[in-house]
Structures are given as C-alpha cells and as structure tokens.
Amino acid sequence: MTTIKFDAVVLGAGIVGVCVAVHLQKRGRRVALIDRKQPGNETSFGNAGLIQREGVYPYAFPRDLGTLLRYARNQSPDVRYHADAILKTAPFLWQYWRNSHPARHAAIARSYSTLIEHCVDEHRALAADAGASALLRPTGWIKVFRSKQVQDAEIQHAEQWHREYGVEFESLDAGRLQQKEPDLDTALLGGLRYTASDSVSDPNALVTAYAKYFEALGGRFFIGDADSFREGWTVDTQDGTITASSAVVALGPWSDRVSTRLGYRLPLAVKRGYHMHYAPQAAARLNHPVLDVENGYLLAPMAKGIRLTTGAEIAHCDAPKTPTQLAAVEPIARTLFPLGGRLDNEAWMGRRPCTPDMMPIIGPARNHQDLWFAFGHAHHGLTLGPVTGRLIAEMMTGEETLVDTRPFRVERF
Structure with a gap:
C-alpha cells in the first residue's frame, strides 16, 4: 500500500x-x-446552528430535587435516558452533578468564558476566508416563556451574565416578541433575545x-x-x-x-439528540432560532425548512435510535409555530461528546x-x-x- x-x-x-x-x-x-x-x-x-456568545456558563446538571425526580420518571420532554446506560454513566453523572454546584460552576465559567468570548469573531473571520459569510446570520436567538416564574429566572441569569461577562441581551414583552416573530403562539408571555450570538442556516x-x-x-x-x-x-x-x-x-x-x-x-460520555425538518404552513415565517424553555426543544429556520431539535438523551453512544423525545415535543412545537409536514424520511440522531x-x-x-x-x-x-x-x-x-x-x-x- x-x-x-x-x-x-x-x-x-x-x-x-x-x-x-x-x-x-x-x-x-x-x-x-x-x-x-x-x-x-x-x-x-x-445541531441547532447556534454560535452561542451568551454561553459563558456551560450547561449544568440540575441540582434541585424536583427536577431530579422529574427526570427520574423518564417522561420529561427535555431529558430522557436508557436504563441500561445509567449504571455505566453513573460515575460520570456523579462528577457532573458535583461540578454543577454553583461555586464550582462559577469557577468553571471563569475559564470557559475565555473561549466563548471569541466564538463569534473567530467564526466570522473563518467564514470570510472560506467565502461562507452568507451562511452566518447576525440576528441572535430567542428564548420564549410560558410562565412568569421561568421568565424571571432566565432574565436573572441573563443579567448576571451581562454583569460578569458582558453578555448582551434584550428582554421582550409579549408585544415586542410578536413584532419580531409574528407567527409564534400569541399566548406566550414574552422572550429573551441574545443579541450578540450568530446562527447558521446550514451547519x-x-x-x-x-x-x-x-x-x-x-x-x-x-x-x-x-x-x-x-x-x-x-x-x-x-x-x-x-x-x-x-x-x-x-x-x-x-x-x-x-x-x-x-x-x-x-x-467522556455522550448526550444524544435528534432533529427533524418541517415545512412551515402557508406563509408562516420564523426569523430567529427559538427555544421553548419549559419544554426543552428548539425550532431553527434552516435552508431545508424549520429544524426541530430535541434536548438530551443519555444512552450508549452507538445504541439504536429511540426518538421518543421528538415524538413528545412535536405536538407542543406545533402549538408554538405553524409547522407543516415532515421533510425527512426519519429522525436524524447526533451525539454530543461531554466531560464531567x-x-x-x-x-x-x-x-x-x-x-x-x-x-x-x-x-x-x-x-x-x-x-x-x-x-x-x-x-x-x-x-x-x-x-x-x-x-x-x-x-x-
């Protein structure tokens, strides 16, 4: 050879x-x-196509008892698990839980934020060199809220990240949210737009x-x-x-x-996730990636259509697909935005490589x-x-x- x-x-x-x-x-x-x-x-x-300038605090393991009990029932739309994977991943999950203590998490953020602060600039520079700038959208992305309790907590996080790391955001009441996304559910209380993040039309x-x-x-x-x-x-x-x-x-x-x-x-462990593309109904338009915070899924406008991405699935890396999260959140997503028919023959599955x-x-x-x-x-x-x-x-x-x-x-x- x-x-x-x-x-x-x-x-x-x-x-x-x-x-x-x-x-x-x-x-x-x-x-x-x-x-x-x-x-x-x-x-x-x-993936969801986000370049997350706001992501200075990496995603932590929940520590409140109510959330842990909800996840333990394995019915939550944002997190699911395979029972046969829990024993193998238990040492990882234990360390992940320990590192998610607020003091540890804050210390991790001080290091992690040094990477995040350069993410948009480095992508834009590389995209310009590669002739791919048109694939980047400097519009930010939006979290939307169905309850005031969750809305208030998310705004507090955004204010903290702004104080500590200069993360820019815009709080949207129901009226402002409708101005930016006229085709979203009018029952939403409001939103939170991270203005300095970019998104990608086709990762x-x-x-x-x-x-x-x-x-x-x-x-x-x-x-x-x-x-x-x-x-x-x-x-x-x-x-x-x-x-x-x-x-x-x-x-x-x-x-x-x-x-x-x-x-x-x-x-090293994996969090698996799924996506499916949909046509928008009639003349409906989605202008930003939108995260339904309470239900743990994201809708993103992509070149192929509206991409619905799920939360995390704890499973063996190469275990067969089990897109139950996708089936669980699709009806909810249809109430958030007027999705039409599926555009993919089957759900796509990816694997996120994670450290504790x-x-x-x-x-x-x-x-x-x-x-x-x-x-x-x-x-x-x-x-x-x-x-x-x-x-x-x-x-x-x-x-x-x-x-x-x-x-x-x-x-x-």
Whole structure:
C-alpha cells in the first residue's frame, strides 16, 4: 500500500477537526484530514446552528430535587435516558452533578468564558476566508416563556451574565416578541433575545465550506478509519497509508476509542439528540432560532425548512435510535409555530461528546510526544470549533495562544 507523509494528521472531520486542519494548514503545516465520512456529516450535521456568545456558563446538571425526580420518571420532554446506560454513566453523572454546584460552576465559567468570548469573531473571520459569510446570520436567538416564574429566572441569569461577562441581551414583552416573530403562539408571555450570538442556516454547508477552504490552502482530505490509527501517527485510508510527525484526535464522541487504546482513561460520555425538518404552513415565517424553555426543544429556520431539535438523551453512544423525545415535543412545537409536514424520511440522531466538568479537552496528550487532543465540547462544538482550531494550531507551532489553555488540558483528569 502507498505511504503518504504529512506534517500532521487530524482524525475527525467535524467542525472541530476541520478547523484544526485549516489553522494548521494556514501556518504552513502539510495536513491530512481523515474521516470515515465526508466533512460535517456526523454531530456537526444536525445541531441547532447556534454560535452561542451568551454561553459563558456551560450547561449544568440540575441540582434541585424536583427536577431530579422529574427526570427520574423518564417522561420529561427535555431529558430522557436508557436504563441500561445509567449504571455505566453513573460515575460520570456523579462528577457532573458535583461540578454543577454553583461555586464550582462559577469557577468553571471563569475559564470557559475565555473561549466563548471569541466564538463569534473567530467564526466570522473563518467564514470570510472560506467565502461562507452568507451562511452566518447576525440576528441572535430567542428564548420564549410560558410562565412568569421561568421568565424571571432566565432574565436573572441573563443579567448576571451581562454583569460578569458582558453578555448582551434584550428582554421582550409579549408585544415586542410578536413584532419580531409574528407567527409564534400569541399566548406566550414574552422572550429573551441574545443579541450578540450568530446562527447558521446550514451547519453542514458551513463545515463543508471550511473543509473546501482547507483544501484550497493545500490540505488533503482522505476517507479512512480512525480504528487503524497507531503509534508512529499512522492511519490507513482508501488512498494509502498516511504517516505524520504529529497527530490530533478530534473524533468527537468517538475520541475515547483512540485515547483509551493509547492508555488514557478519560471521563467522556455522550448526550444524544435528534432533529427533524418541517415545512412551515402557508406563509408562516420564523426569523430567529427559538427555544421553548419549559419544554426543552428548539425550532431553527434552516435552508431545508424549520429544524426541530430535541434536548438530551443519555444512552450508549452507538445504541439504536429511540426518538421518543421528538415524538413528545412535536405536538407542543406545533402549538408554538405553524409547522407543516415532515421533510425527512426519519429522525436524524447526533451525539454530543461531554466531560464531567463541562469543558473541552484542548491540548497535548501527557504521555505521548506530538499527540494532541481536541474534543469534549458537549453542546458547544459548533460554537467553539474555530476557537479550538486556532488554539491547537498555536500550541503546535509554538505561538502565543489566544487564551490561557491550561484549564482545558488533559492533565486535569
């Protein structure tokens, strides 16, 4: 079999891996990008399309007893679980719960916010270079409320995030909400618009554009299987064996298949999620992504139609689909916005790679020279792809990094 030599091999062509490859290629490294599918066709394909400048506090595990009991009944629209996965994930969930204590969560946010504050600027810069700026919408996104208690709590969070991290928002009463989204349910009490966040009309098209830019810079994409990856930083592809002097693992929810084989025991788990596209009824129009806070689903206007995305499902990574959440929230979503017929033959399912401290793993592997990790971004993979790509490239080339990367290194585990 032919052997092709590169300076770096990047495993995984989701948003994170593609951005790592772009930034390395821009810095003069000869890069091979490897995936079993074309770029952007796993988790990066089916997200809500949000670039969340407001996301300074990563999504925490609930700590109040009422919410925990509700989730335990496994009937909540926003969180479901497979019973056979709970035992395996129990140590992860315990650490996740501990790290969600308000004091711990606030400390995590102080580090995490350093990534989030650059997310929109880094995406806009990369999209401009890739000729993909038209895919980004600088309109923000909206949370909508059905009860005053939830509305007041969310506004308090927004005010706190504004004080601490400069997160911009706009509180909308029922009238202002109807002005911005005339086709939403008129019974809603109001909304909260995060004005500095962007959204994406087609996440797969965005990742594809970034990948094409990588190739235009001289990088090469190969179809290959990361299970063949071995020390010496070698991996088999359809076009031959790739060997490189350095390697980056950016395989999202499958990253631990490589890291475990190399001797790392990292606490990586997955939150699965589903989506379905719908045609809007008649002349109905959705202008922003809209989150129904009480019911845990989001509607987003996409190139294909209105995308309905669900909350989290705790399950084994590769267990068969169980889109019960989608079935549960679809009737509710139809009362929020006039959805027409389904446009997909079946529900799409994706997997969010999560760590128990809610922060990604970004940096060098501690026991191997020239091996780097870039995964564990949970709900913010799309948001943080370009930031992560830049940081990995800066570290690998010895540049001063955009932010302090020490909080995200693997040594914390």
